[in-house]
Amino acid sequence: MTQERLLSPKQLSEIVGLSPAQIRALMNTGKLEFVEISSKTKMLTMSGWERFQTVSYTHLTAADE
Numbered sequence: 001m002t003q004e005r006l007l008s009p010k011q012l013s014e015i016v017g018l019s020p021a022q023i024r025a026l027m028n029t030g031k032l033e034f035v036e037i038s039s040k041t042k043m044l045t046m047s048g049w050e051r052f053q054t055v056s057y058t059h060l061t062a063a064d065e
Helices: 009-016 020-028 046-064
Strands: none
């Protein structure tokens, strides 16, 4: 089992080119998965971002058909 680096919303936003507020909105709507460290601390992973992109892309292409 490999360990994955945990990222804050700000760190992920800098990597993917969205604002931290946009990342938090995706988390709050349940579209982007996260690890809850405490009630105030929520961290993300790149694999979670990749799953979000895959699901979003699948929904977009299905809507185009």
